[in-house]
Amino acid sequence: MKISKFNTSIHYNGKFIYHNSLTEKFLLLDPLLMDLITAAKNEDSVNSIEEIHEELYKSLLMNGFIVPKETDEIQSVRVLMDKIDNQEETYHLMVNPTMNCNFKCWYCYETHIKGSKTSPGTLEKITNYIDNIMSNQKGIKQFVLSFFGGEPLLYYQDVVLPLMQYTYKAADDHKLALGISFTTNGFLINEEMVADFLKYNVTGLQISFDGNKELHDQTRFVSKSRGSYDVIVENIKLLVRNHIRITLRINYTEQNLIGLEDILHSFNDLSATERKYITLSMNKVWQENNENLGDQVIDFKEKATIFGFSIPDAFEGNRVKNSCYADKRNQSVINYNGDVYKCNARDFTKENREGVLLENEISWNPKMEERMSAKLNNKPCLDCSILPICGGGCSQQALEYRGKDYCVNNFDENKKKDIVLNMFLSNNLMNA
Numbered sequence: 001m002k003i004s005k006f007n008t009s010i011h012y013n014g015k016f017i018y019h020n021s022l023t024e025k026f027l028l029l030d031p032l033l034m035d036l037i038t039a040a041k042n043e044d045s046v047n048s049i050e051e052i053h054e055e056l057y058k059s060l061l062m063n064g065f066i067v068p069k070e071t072d073e074i075q076s077v078r079v080l081m082d083k084i085d086n087q088e089e090t091y092h093l094m095v096n097p098t099m100n101c102n103f104k105c106w107y108c109y110e111t112h113i114k115g116s117k118t119s120p121g122t123l124e125k126i127t128n129y130i131d132n133i134m135s136n137q138k139g140i141k142q143f144v145l146s147f148f149g150g151e152p153l154l155y156y157q158d159v160v161l162p163l164m165q166y167t168y169k170a171a172d173d174h175k176l177a178l179g180i181s182f183t184t185n186g187f188l189i190n191e192e193m194v195a196d197f198l199k200y201n202v203t204g205l206q207i208s209f210d211g212n213k214e215l216h217d218q219t220r221f222v223s224k225s226r227g228s229y230d231v232i233v234e235n236i237k238l239l240v241r242n243h244i245r246i247t248l249r250i251n252y253t254e255q256n257l258i259g260l261e262d263i264l265h266s267f268n269d270l271s272a273t274e275r276k277y278i279t280l281s282m283n284k285v286w287q288e289n290n291e292n293l294g295d296q297v298i299d300f301k302e303k304a305t306i307f308g309f310s311i312p313d314a315f316e317g318n319r320v321k322n323s324c325y326a327d328k329r330n331q332s333v334i335n336y337n338g339d340v341y342k343c344n345a346r347d348f349t350k351e352n353r354e355g356v357l358l359e360n361e362i363s364w365n366p367k368m369e370e371r372m373s374a375k376l377n378n379k380p381c382l383d384c385s386i387l388p389i390c391g392g393g394c395s396q397q398a399l400e401y402r403g404k405d406y407c408v409n410n411f412d413e414n415k416k417k418d419i420v421l422n423m424f425l426s427n428n429l430m431n432a
């Protein structure tokens with residue numbers, strides 16, 4: 001037997017959190033027990049643990065902290081990643097109805113394309129493609145349609161509604177489960193849309209705030225004199241009162257973490273049941289350089305939990321089991337003009353495109369297969385204790401770092417431990 005390469009130990013409140021990133025198990029150990037494991041590891045004599053403390057040995061074995069000597073642990077991760085990224089049950093189609101937006105946020109205003117809109121011809125190709133996938137995709141059981149953009153609700157009547165109607169009927173005809181979701185700024189939602197969302201099985205919307213009202217309105221506005229916070233808050237309430245799930249994404253910076261509790265107070269008039277329909281998602285703005293905001297974020301999450309919002313399952317932080325949609329073969333992003341992509345976090349330029357939409361199929365260029373084989377080629381990852389939950393980053397990162405040794409956590413052991421610690425703490429928060 002040997003000690004798994006995927007174990008991490010973290011000193012915590014006088015004890016040690018011991019974590020295995022492949023089995024995702026945690027043990028809370030007294031320092032003496034941790035010393036015993038460390039000594040056994042250094043002396044390469046795992047059996048000595050059994051001789052001294054049989055119960056500990058059994059627990060380590062049962063939870064994957066000790067594995068048979070011949071186990072190829074990297075191969076186990078490869079198999080796992082391959083299974084997840086090549087799953088056949090679900091097809092995820094993301095559509096950008098437009099690259100235009102009704103807001104003028106400083107960080108993405110430049111990329112707006114005025115007048116961009118899915119044409120009737122492209123819309124027909126998209127519905128043909130949906131039909132093709134639902135009819136011919138091996139093993140398919142579920143179809144997911146997501147709207148992204150630009151602001152997808154800008155052309156609701158002309159593009160979104162007909163696409164929802166078509167997909168809903170096609171999924172029903174093919175006896176497939178269907179989920180529809182939106183990433184939207186939430187400003188244009190109205191009662192008629194909500195009625196449609198209920199009818200066509202919209203399972204969730206992601207709506208972002210850039211801080212409390214004062215700060216959000218400075219960033220996300222229709223015009224200099226007209227912010228958007230109050231309208232969005234009311235629209236979220238309308239949705240959750242109709243039992244539609246919301247992911248409330250908070251794009252945080254050092255500056256806007258102060259006063260963030262005001263957001264919770266904006267939802268004071270929701271019942272406890274309604275509040276549960278809101279799931280908090282905290283995302284650090286990429287321009288923010290302060291690496292020490294973790295405690296404030298955990299503090300806010302605790303307050304939001306007490307207030308009644310849901311927080312994501314701690315294990316969603318597992319970037320292998322919950323790999324990005326773009327890492328998966330059965331996924332595509334169709335832009336308003338019929339250009340096809342995988343990753344929606346990079347510019348939708350001709351250079352980045354990975355395919356084009358034809359009459360009823362996608363013609364992929366070689367970039368797509370390069371992406372599909374990009375992950376798990378980075379040497380430092382093969383010796384990393386959190387590889388089974390980090391995966392060496394997403395396919396886009398693997399592509400962009402190709403040929404160089406990299407670490408998405410800057411080779412910082414403390415940062416890696418923080419990932420494990422946050423999982424442990426969120427897990428405890430959920431079980432509290």
Ligand code: SF4
Nearest residue numbers: 324326343345394396
């Ligand atoms: S950058 Fe990575 S995680 Fe983000 S959408 Fe692209 S592939 Fe997915």
Ligand code: SF4
Nearest residue numbers: 381384390392407408
């Ligand atoms: S990217 Fe860094 S943290 Fe992630 S698996 Fe590789 S070495 Fe580990």
